[in-house]
Amino acid sequence: MPAKDRKAALLADLKRAILTTELRPGEDLDEVAICARFGLSRTPVREVFRDLDGLGFLDLRENRGPRVAELSHTTLRDFFLAAPMIYGAVLRLAARNATTPQIAALKLAQEDFRAALREGNPVERTLANNRFHEITGEMACNTYLLPSFQRLLIDHARIGMTFFRPQTNDMAANLSEASAQHDEIIAAIEAGDEARAAQLAEDHWNLSRHQIELFVMPTALDVPMGSFSRSSPA
Amino acid sequence: MPAKDRKAALLADLKRAILTTELRPGEDLDEVAICARFGLSRTPVREVFRDLDGLGFLDLRENRGPRVAELSHTTLRDFFLAAPMIYGAVLRLAARNATTPQIAALKLAQEDFRAALREGNPVERTLANNRFHEITGEMACNTYLLPSFQRLLIDHARIGMTFFRPQTNDMAANLSEASAQHDEIIAAIEAGDEARAAQLAEDHWNLSRHQIELFVMPTALDVPMGSFSRSSPA
DNA sequence: AAAATACACTGTGTATACACAACACATTTT
DNA sequence: AAAATGTGTTGTGTATACACAGTGTATTTT
Numbered sequence: 001m002p003a004k005d006r007k008a009a010l011l012a013d014l015k016r017a018i019l020t021t022e023l024r025p026g027e028d029l030d031e032v033a034i035c036a037r038f039g040l041s042r043t044p045v046r047e048v049f050r051d052l053d054g055l056g057f058l059d060l061r062e063n064r065g066p067r068v069a070e071l072s073h074t075t076l077r078d079f080f081l082a083a084p085m086i087y088g089a090v091l092r093l094a095a096r097n098a099t100t101p102q103i104a105a106l107k108l109a110q111e112d113f114r115a116a117l118r119e120g121n122p123v124e125r126t127l128a129n130n131r132f133h134e135i136t137g138e139m140a141c142n143t144y145l146l147p148s149f150q151r152l153l154i155d156h157a158r159i160g161m162t163f164f165r166p167q168t169n170d171m172a173a174n175l176s177e178a179s180a181q182h183d184e185i186i187a188a189i190e191a192g193d194e195a196r197a198a199q200l201a202e203d204h205w206n207l208s209r210h211q212i213e214l215f216v217m218p219t220a221l222d223v224p225m226g227s228f229s230r231s232s233p234a
Numbered sequence: 235m236p237a238k239d240r241k242a243a244l245l246a247d248l249k250r251a252i253l254t255t256e257l258r259p260g261e262d263l264d265e266v267a268i269c270a271r272f273g274l275s276r277t278p279v280r281e282v283f284r285d286l287d288g289l290g291f292l293d294l295r296e297n298r299g300p301r302v303a304e305l306s307h308t309t310l311r312d313f314f315l316a317a318p319m320i321y322g323a324v325l326r327l328a329a330r331n332a333t334t335p336q337i338a339a340l341k342l343a344q345e346d347f348r349a350a351l352r353e354g355n356p357v358e359r360t361l362a363n364n365r366f367h368e369i370t371g372e373m374a375c376n377t378y379l380l381p382s383f384q385r386l387l388i389d390h391a392r393i394g395m396t397f398f399r400p401q402t403n404d405m406a407a408n409l410s411e412a413s414a415q416h417d418e419i420i421a422a423i424e425a426g427d428e429a430r431a432a433q434l435a436e437d438h439w440n441l442s443r444h445q446i447e448l449f450v451m452p453t454a455l456d457v458p459m460g461s462f463s464r465s466s467p468a
Numbered sequence: 469a470a471a472a473t474a475c476a477c478t479g480t481g482t483a484t485a486c487a488c489a490a491c492a493c494a495t496t497t498t
Numbered sequence: 499a500a501a502a503t504g505t506g507t508t509g510t511g512t513a514t515a516c517a518c519a520g521t522g523t524a525t526t527t528t
Contacts, residue, residue: 003512031479041513043277046480050281054288056381062238063480063519075377082378085323089316143309144316144389147290148382155378237482265509275483280510297489297510 003040010038011048018057018068019130019157020123025071029058056151071158079155080209086148087133087201094139095189095197103190106135110182117175122165125175130157132182139189159208163215174211181207237274244272245282252291252302253364253391254357259305263292290385305392313389314443320383321367321435328373329423329431337424340369344416351409356395359409364391366416373423390442397446408445412438 017023035045053060059067098106109132116125130153137149164175181204188196251257269279287294293301332340343366350359364387371383398405415438422430 007511042480043512043514047280047284047511050284051288054285056377065479078376078378081327082323082376085319086378086382089319093315142312142316143290144312144320144382144386146382147385148320148378148380151378151381241481276510277482277484281481299509 003044006038006040007044007048010034010040010045011051013038014048014052015057016127018052019154019161020126021158021161022123023068025068025158027068029066029068031065056154069154071155071162075155076159076212079152079159080205080212082148083152083156083208084202084205086145086152087205088198089145090136090140090142090149091185091189091197091201092140092194093142093145094136095192095194097141098139098189098192102135102139103186106132106139106186106189109135110179110186113182114179117179122161126157126160129160129178136185136189156208159212163212170214171211174207178204178207237278240272240274241278241282244268244274244279245285247272248282248286249291250361252286253388253395254360255392255395256357257302259302259392261302263300263302265299290388303388305389305396309389310393310446313386313393314439316382317386317390317442318436318439320379320386321439322432323379324370324374324376324383325419325423325431325435326374326428327376327379328370329426329428331375332373332423332426336369336373337420340366340373340420340423343369344413344420347416348413351413356398360391360394363394363412370419370423393442393446405445408441412441415441 014023023029029049031042031045031049034040035042038045049058049060049066052058053066056069059069061067109128112128113125113132116122116128133153133156134150137146137153140146140149164171181200185197185200185204188200248257257263263283265276265279265283268274269276272279283292283294283300286292287300290303293303295301343362346362347359347366350356350362367387367390368384371380371387374380374383398409415434419431419434419438422434
């Protein structure tokens, strides 16, 4: 296996691991360990790190090891401020510009998403959902929108892994509604209905926000302080 | 001079040269020549290249030398589609979040811009204008908006250098109107008037578009700015 | 005992050397 | 003569070695 492919494999693997929070937000990366694991020297590995830093996956700082990009309450706030607008614009443009093969790819991604929902596989669900929205980004095909959009997708995936573990009926219902919205998005894009696509984007992110509100501001537990058992994912 | 500073100098110099089109869009860069000029080995120089690639200044391709990012009619079209929306959002958030020192910095940048206009210095004018808008980006302070915004700023600067050489009275008038708009933008931000800031953003970019109507004239995205303020998480 | 300092260690930043791929030109072949 | 192929050159990609900064710990000093 040529070094070039090992480098590409490293890039893809780190992306996947970060998107699925297998590598958690804020986690440190061991440079030499990764070198050993992928059979690469430090130079190409560090280049991959720099790429991922530019894309918003990693956070590189002087004289310190690379960290997985943080996902704080501040970034969450930024997320829900920017997402409706960017996604609205992307879906609007997607409806305007989508090609037939792109629409086919979008339907495939949605198939995978549905399958992951049925199997209750949160990792596959997240990755399929990510692919779905990535394709809408390709459809929109705007140099200036894409960088922000892709950053949103990273944290959208990580938020999904963090907050969307359907432990209640309410949450499961939300997920199937998200899936239904995907179907409507596909239909709007296929019909070239820009206004409808933009509206669906807003609906989609309002649903996400509602889901997170359930987690961030849960109904107060009716239990004395000390006897707190760990109930929700970190 | 430590190597670290030489590296930072290289980064800053390349940014400046690209923004002012001293390095023209599509131009090839000579790696070893740059190494010699800044007294650096290839490794840190290549790291700078990768950073600039991630930021949208350069275009790195496999087994080929780095090129200055292209500025084609396609990217121009994308620019005028995305700019009104992103700038509108940024100025809206700037009006919401700006701190006193940031406002002071903004006024300074505008001073420089006016000075460059008086002196008829297109390079300084472009750099001051770029700084002006960069500061509004800092004010907006949103992780997800900034990447797209900064890419817009790169090409905004390069478009300015390409199309805004005031050879007619009309163009000179446009420039002084742009300057007047900057003043109004400062006022709106200082007053925390979000709606006004958003409106001024639209006016500002309509002015730019008018200037290069001869080359491209797409319709701007019509995303309602209002959907933005309403959707802030609790 | 607490604080400050020296020192070793871990790990990042840079330089250099080598490997290899792409391109250009010249030479050969049909 | 045109096409194809071989070869030389240029320049990118990777590996390794070295330099140095940051950090933690142990020792010394007050």
